[in-house]
Amino acid sequence: MPELFIDGIRYEYEGSPKLLQFILDNGKEVPFFCYHPSMSAPANCRQCYVKVGMPVKDRETGEYELDENGERVIRWFPKMQTSCSLDITDGMVVHTQETSEEVARAQKDTMELILINHPLDCPICDQAGECPLQIQTYKYGPEGSRFEVKKVHKPKRVELGPRVTLDAERCINCTRCVRFTEEISETFQLTIASRGDKNYPITAPGKPFDDPYSVNTVDICPVGALTSTDFRFKARVWEMNQTPSIDITGGKGTNVDLWTRDNLVLRITPRYNAEVNDHWMPDAGREAYQRFNEKRISRPSIKIDGDNQVKTSWNNAIETFAETLEGNKPSDVVVIGSPHASVEENYSVMKFFSTWGVNNFHFAPHIEKGFGDDFLLTDDQAPNTNGVKALGIDESSDLNAAIKSAKVVVILSDELIDRGAIDASSLKGKYTVLLATNESQTSAAADLVIPVTCIAEHAASYVNVDGRVQRSFPAKETKYSNRKLNLEMSEGRLDRHGTYFDNWVTEENKIDCIPAWEVVSKLASRMGLDIAFDNSREIFEEVSSSVPLFKGINYERMDEENGVQLTGNSKEEVTA
Amino acid sequence: MANQYEFTPEDLQEIEDIKSKFPEVMPATLPTLWVAQRRFGHVEPDVQELVANTLGLPFSHVHGVATFYTQYYKEKKGKYVLDVCTTTSCQLCGGYDMLHYLEKKLGIKKGETTDDGLFSIQSVECLGACGYAPMMQITNDIYVNNLTEEKLDEVIKSLKAGKMPEFESVGMPQHTERS
Ligand code: SF4
Numbered sequence: 096m097p098e099l100f101i102d103g104i105r106y107e108y109e110g111s112p113k114l115l116q117f118i119l120d121n122g123k124e125v126p127f128f129c130y131h132p133s134m135s136a137p138a139n140c141r142q143c144y145v146k147v148g149m150p151v152k153d154r155e156t157g158e159y160e161l162d163e164n165g166e167r168v169i170r171w172f173p174k175m176q177t178s179c180s181l182d183i184t185d186g187m188v189v190h191t192q193e194t195s196e197e198v199a200r201a202q203k204d205t206m207e208l209i210l211i212n213h214p215l216d217c218p219i220c221d222q223a224g225e226c227p228l229q230i231q232t233y234k235y236g237p238e239g240s241r242f243e244v245k246k247v248h249k250p251k252r253v254e255l256g257p258r259v260t261l262d263a264e265r266c267i268n269c270t271r272c273v274r275f276t277e278e279i280s281e282t283f284q285l286t287i288a289s290r291g292d293k294n295y296p297i298t299a300p301g302k303p304f305d306d307p308y309s310v311n312t313v314d315i316c317p318v319g320a321l322t323s324t325d326f327r328f329k330a331r332v333w334e335m336n337q338t339p340s341i342d343i344t345g346g347k348g349t350n351v352d353l354w355t356r357d358n359l360v361l362r363i364t365p366r367y368n369a370e371v372n373d374h375w376m377p378d379a380g381r382e383a384y385q386r387f388n389e390k391r392i393s394r395p396s397i398k399i400d401g402d403n404q405v406k407t408s409w410n411n412a413i414e415t416f417a418e419t420l421e422g423n424k425p426s427d428v429v430v431i432g433s434p435h436a437s438v439e440e441n442y443s444v445m446k447f448f449s450t451w452g453v454n455n456f457h458f459a460p461h462i463e464k465g466f467g468d469d470f471l472l473t474d475d476q477a478p479n480t481n482g483v484k485a486l487g488i489d490e491s492s493d494l495n496a497a498i499k500s501a502k503v504v505v506i507l508s509d510e511l512i513d514r515g516a517i518d519a520s521s522l523k524g525k526y527t528v529l530l531a532t533n534e535s536q537t538s539a540a541a542d543l544v545i546p547v548t549c550i551a552e553h554a555a556s557y558v559n560v561d562g563r564v565q566r567s568f569p570a571k572e573t574k575y576s577n578r579k580l581n582l583e584m585s586e587g588r589l590d591r592h593g594t595y596f597d598n599w600v601t602e603e604n605k606i607d608c609i610p611a612w613e614v615v616s617k618l619a620s621r622m623g624l625d626i627a628f629d630n631s632r633e634i635f636e637e638v639s640s641s642v643p644l645f646k647g648i649n650y651e652r653m654d655e656e657n658g659v660q661l662t663g664n665s666k667e668e669v670t671a
Numbered sequence: 672m673a674n675q676y677e678f679t680p681e682d683l684q685e686i687e688d689i690k691s692k693f694p695e696v697m698p699a700t701l702p703t704l705w706v707a708q709r710r711f712g713h714v715e716p717d718v719q720e721l722v723a724n725t726l727g728l729p730f731s732h733v734h735g736v737a738t739f740y741t742q743y744y745k746e747k748k749g750k751y752v753l754d755v756c757t758t759t760s761c762q763l764c765g766g767y768d769m770l771h772y773l774e775k776k777l778g779i780k781k782g783e784t785t786d787d788g789l790f791s792i793q794s795v796e797c798l799g800a801c802g803y804a805p806m807m808q809i810t811n812d813i814y815v816n817n818l819t820e821e822k823l824d825e826v827i828k829s830l831k832a833g834k835m836p837e838f839e840s841v842g843m844p845q846h847t848e849r850s
């Protein structure tokens with residue numbers, strides 16, 4: 096197998112990797128800015144310098160020439176090489192900054208040049224704390240600068256588009272953002288204008304940067320030049336907790352991270368998953384954080400006189416729910432599952448009602464024709480359509496007809512009236528129970544509203560349009576959960592090390608809600624049915640042993656494999 | 672808003688010819704911008720967009736290229752653009768004196784255009800004619816060498832009369848010696 100030597104250690108390689116990527120893949124480090132694994136390597140930042148040489152071969156014999164100590168004679172390339180763009184060749188010898196003073200010095204000097212006109216305004220810059228320029232300057236940069244002349248000034252606070260703000264002075268012209276619009280989103284909306292020390296990225300004159308994937312440029316900008324207009328100045332990165340989750344605004348199941356502080360989700364960023372979304376996510380998915388914070392239903396509410404809802408206690412809500420069911424026959428009840436809710440929620444609700452004797456289950460896919468593209472946006476507006484189908488709930492094109500003869504309608508987390516899947520008038524004269532996360536026209540129409548956890552508050556799984564099941568982790572606390580006790584919850588630096596006074600916590604940000612499976616368990620115990628769910632992990636195990644499509648899948652596998660394709664199926668089988 | 676600029680059929684033919692010289696369209700950007708600048712006297716944003724649409728390239732790309740090169744005028748300029756060199760050799764030999772003389776004479780500052788739309792003055796970096804400093808270039812074309820105030824007076828006079836100065840062949844010292 097071909098070999099190379101990096102800092103005196105021998106490595107074998109396959110194929111034709113680029114040197115920088117190979118170094119990174121082997122857990123070593125070389126500083127860099129412009130390189131991005133998903134895009135072309137223009138080698139323009141010059142930060143990834145390494146010293147490279149090739150062993151000398153005897154032309155006649157093809158043997159390596161050896162010196163007096165029996166070591167291979169190395170002919171060094173006359174200049175430093177940019178490792179990001181260099182193809183590895185057999186026998187190559189590489190020195191990084193770890194074993195070569197010269198390389199360390201070259202990197203330091205490059206950094207000094209990059210920083211000539213950089214404003215060094217880290218204290219007021221959103222990128223601080225997650226800034227490759229800041230981090231690498233600390234690790235490899237110069238201690239001061241010899242450039243004591245006035246810095247070049249460039250446009251600041253430029254509204255590039257509706258969601259991205261540019262500070263051209265911070266830009267180091269790595270062209271990552273430009274390459275993103277050329278190679279990934281293919282809208283070609285950005286370019287580098289002007290040249291020399293005056294250049295910066297910009298749109299064509301008078302054109303907005305309204306690329307539906309525009310905020311990805313904010314994520315990949317290695318400095319604070321591109322910032323999210325929405326998130327600007329909201330929080331410092333080190334104050335937030337980062338929790339893996341799934342985008343709920345579409346069917347693609349884009350992997351995301353939820354960033355929380357004081358139990359509010361402040362931003363959503365893409366999480367790398369080569370099988371699903373690579374490093375990217377659509378801008379639309381980032382706005383979902385508002386749903387997690389605002390207009391949440393907290394505490395159950397009930398209609399007592401006319402159309403007025405009032406808040407009520409959990410005991411009363413469960414009691415009312417039970418009495419309503421007991422006052423009717425199972426055949427009078429219709430249960431509507433939800434593509435917006437997880438596999439576990441749909442399963443537990445369905446299990447309870449079928450045990451009690453109901454056999455009238457429906458759900459309505461949430462499709463908006465023409466919304467999707469051939470990238471990450473889908474016509475499917477819900478994260479779990481395939482999950483609900485896989486559980487065997489009937490897909491209904493006409494829910495109004497499906498609920499017509501029912502006396503009691505139970506709806507799981509779905510804004511059916513708002514999205515036009517049922518008419519408000521169809522619920523007239525029936526008793527409607529809604530398990531929901533957010534206030535909506537649908538919740539206003541329900542007789543009993545029971546608040547349940549949203550994806551940011553529970554661990555649960557979702558099956559995407561391609562039949563891949565992936566799961567979420569709880570990111571924010573509810574009134575009844577606790578970051579320190581729930582081992583699935585992430586803890587930020589402040590949670591772990593802060594004093595009581597560092598961790599200011601606003602009680603109002605904790606929603607008074609419980610997971611749907613807990614609602615079901617309470618109801619079952621009140622009604623004397625032998626159904627109890629402790630947590631979603633157990634529910635999923637039950638699903639996996641009873642629903643063939645989920646066979647052999649569990650949370651451990653989903654975590655290790657970054658999501659699992661439903662067993663033995665291609666896309667067609669699941670959607671069929 | 673419809674673009675106020677349009678290429679003539681001859682221009683379009685020329686652009687087609689340019690395109691046929693390259694395996695891809697992108698390299699045609701530079702020569703096509705020249706066609707446009709020759710036609711309209713500048714390549715302001717609307718012209719850049721026209722070039723982009725004509726070539727079927729992203730507007731942003733054409734904008735990036737146009738702003739990279741100082742020889743493309745990104746705004747309307749005078750009929751004659753006087754590029755006075757103020758880099759080292761010219762600077763030492765009186766480049767700034769020439770610039771300021773012109774500014775005073777035409778009543779505009781560098782970067783400005785006279786009201787009659789005839790002249791613009793720019794101070795530019797080295798034009799590679801250090802041997803004949805101080806010097807200037809007229810509208811990306813003729814070099815006027817070994818400037819003096821008198822020579823500038825003459826040049827302005829002849830330009831006002833619509834006459835470009837003649838190309839001056841300046842021999843290298845070694846050539847002068849030999850002859
Ligand atoms: S704005 Fe950021 S991503 Fe774009 S070129 Fe500048 S530094 Fe690179």
Ligand code: FES
Binds near residue numbers: 178
């Ligand atoms: S990362 Fe190699 S030159 Fe920028």
